[in-house]
Amino acid sequence: MGSRTLCYNVAMAKRSTLNISVTPAQARFIAARVRSGRYQSASEVVREAIRRLQDDEKRRKIELDEMRAKVAEGLAAAERGEFVTPEQFRATLDAHRTARTRKRAG
Numbered sequence: 001m002g003s004r005t006l007c008y009n010v011a012m013a014k015r016s017t018l019n020i021s022v023t024p025a026q027a028r029f030i031a032a033r034v035r036s037g038r039y040q041s042a043s044e045v046v047r048e049a050i051r052r053l054q055d056d057e058k059r060r061k062i063e064l065d066e067m068r069a070k071v072a073e074g075l076a077a078a079e080r081g082e083f084v085t086p087e088q089f090r091a092t093l094d095a096h097r098t099a100r101t102r103k104r105a106g
Contacts, residue, residue: 020046063100 022030033045077083084092 030042030045033039034042039045039048
């Protein structure tokens with residue numbers, strides 16, 4: 001028998017085991033990602049999915065905070081008697097939607 005070097009990853013000690021249920025389609029998807037060679041295990045696929053979900057939620061929170069700030073700014077402007085026409089409002093809204101669509105597509 002040859003000698004074997006074991007590598008211990010400190011981060012592994014901090015992980016918890018969690019059993020989850022997935023649909024057959026999700027199981028096939030996960031297995032395909034592992035077969036592709038990009039991931040070494042189903043756990044890696046799931047951890048990547050969770051990281052992406054966390055990133056999405058952070059991004060949504062930032063967008064929501066920005067929107068709330070804009071609404072507060074608009075309310076303050078309205079209280080000062082500063083108004084925009086409905087056409088200006090629609091143009092601004094359309095520009096915002098277009099920017100969000102481009103950001104998500106990119």
